Amino acid sequence: MEAITTAGTFFDGISARPRPVTLRLTFRLQILGEDVTRDWSLLDLRATDAASPVMRISHAQGAESVEFTDAAFAEALKARCPDLGRAEREGGLTRLVLWSIAAGVSVLLTAIYGVPAASNLIAPLVPRAIEAQLGRSVDTQIVSLLGDPPLCDEGAARAVLDRLAARLAEGMALPERPQVSVRRHTVANALALPGGRVILLSDIIAKARNGDELAGILAHEFGHVAARDPMRSVITAGGTSFLLSLVLGDLTGSTVLVTIGQAAISAGYSRDAERAADAYAVAAVKRAGGDGAALAAILERITKADDEKPDAIAFLRSHPFTAERAARIRSLAGEKPAGSGILSEAEWQSVQGICPKPTKPDDGKKAAPTEKL
Ligand SMILES: [Zn+2]
Structure with missing residues (x-):
């Protein structure tokens, strides 16, 4: 499989320190930097919220993530990672619906009882x-x-x-x-x-x-x-x-x-x-x-x-x-x-x-x- 590379930033999820890395996409995603080496299965990658053009990819287990802005790389990743958009938890959609209802109700509660x-x-x-x-x-x-x-x-x-x-x-x-x-x-x-x-x-x-x-x-x-x-x-x-x-x-x-x-x-x-x-x-x-x-x-x-x-x-x-x-x-x-x-x-x-x-x-x-x- 053809390897595609781009520059990105790695976050360990513990400190806020951004680390410059090279992302190499084949049938796996390799993250290579001065003090970081990761080799992630494409099945474990999840896209998380980020403001365009930044794409943020997290590992399904743990708190590590990478960010990059290369649109061609993003397209290749989307094509190769079946679970990229999958919700982390089972019942993610149900939770979201319940949350929306709760938030709607809370607007009412706020009106009745006050914000604090x-x-x-x-x-x-x-x-x-x-x-x-x-x-x-x-x-x-x-x-x-x-x-x-x-x-x-x-x-x-x-x-x-x-x-x-x-x-x-x-x-x-x-x-x-x-x-x-x-x-x-x-x-x-x-x-x-x-x-x-x-x-x-x-x-x-x-x-x-x-x-x-x-x-x-x-x-x-x-x-x-x-x-x-x-x-x-x-x-x-x-x-x-x-x-x-x-x-x-x-x-x-x-x-x-x-x-x-x-x-x-x-x-x-x-x-x-x-x-x-x-x-x-x-x-x-x-x-x-x-x-x-x-x-x-x-x-x-x-x-x-x-x-x-x-x-x-x-x-x-x-x-x-x-x-x-x-x-x-x-x-x-x-x-x-x-x-x-x-x-x-x-x-x-x-x-x-x-x-x-x-x-x-x-x-x-x-x-x-x-x-x-
Ligand atoms: Zn305090």
């Missing part, structure tokens, strides 16, 4: 595929609202962060393995988005004094993912027009996304949601061998710094912090465990360098004044 109450009912019903698509759109939107901060992906640091995320997720109730990305930004913030996406802004890593504090922040966001709080807040922010666009399946072109992106940055979760995310974080950090109380320490420090920088899009605005929360975190955490913490000294040093040194002199000026604490 309805979003609690609706969030758990949103199919994962739709939530994942939404997460990608909101991610793009937020990155653009933040002024396109560069992705920080220094290799060794990225590996430490991935291992830390995996340890914090292990054994915890999560709807999916969170995908953590880091962006260079001078505001200390962390955001959980629909579809299990978590964005860390680099200043929050700069503000952390040790691995346990960083783990606490990360696990707190995982707590929001576990409770599907981002989906809830997106529904609340988008309101009925957003629900209608969900029903109609038009998400990427929706102007509602701008509102949602802004809300994801600035709107706060409820006090109950914050308490639950804290409790989740303490449990996850303790389970991984760290000090659960470190979360309280870093949040207190950011609260102080935030007072001096009132214009910042602060972590505190999206996760309102109080003395009562700090006390509760410390009481849940109990005694500080023996040992040096969740990361070794070498791992901690490494992860702090996740944002490579800026190349433009401008960036350097912006990055330099972050206060040393």
Whole structure:
């Protein structure tokens, strides 16, 4: 069979890191890159949602996927892969119909009870595929609202962060393995988005004094993912027009996304949601061998710094912090465990360098004044 090749991008489904690869299509699909080699059966390939001309192909088992834009390659793939358009789950169509009905009903519920109450009912019903698509759109939107901060992906640091995320997720109730990305930004913030996406802004890593504090922040966001709080807040922010666009399946072109992106940055979760995310974080950090109380320490420090920088899009605005929360975190955490913490000294040093040194002199000026604490 004639081999066709094209350039593409590989995603491992765990980190957000895009890896350039060559795609080679014969009777199998080979994915060849610097640190990735895959040989997928054509029966296992599934086309997933992507904005044209990008075609996104996922493996039926696992979270790995590739993207490319070559139209001729796409045609050849469609001709050779019988199950390319198959729904992942049995009864996919039934689910979709039920979802459409649920979404229609939810528009009514929203009209009757108001948006926040309805979003609690609706969030758990949103199919994962739709939530994942939404997460990608909101991610793009937020990155653009933040002024396109560069992705920080220094290799060794990225590996430490991935291992830390995996340890914090292990054994915890999560709807999916969170995908953590880091962006260079001078505001200390962390955001959980629909579809299990978590964005860390680099200043929050700069503000952390040790691995346990960083783990606490990360696990707190995982707590929001576990409770599907981002989906809830997106529904609340988008309101009925957003629900209608969900029903109609038009998400990427929706102007509602701008509102949602802004809300994801600035709107706060409820006090109950914050308490639950804290409790989740303490449990996850303790389970991984760290000090659960470190979360309280870093949040207190950011609260102080935030007072001096009132214009910042602060972590505190999206996760309102109080003395009562700090006390509760410390009481849940109990005694500080023996040992040096969740990361070794070498791992901690490494992860702090996740944002490579800026190349433009401008960036350097912006990055330099972050206060040393
Ligand atoms: Zn929070």
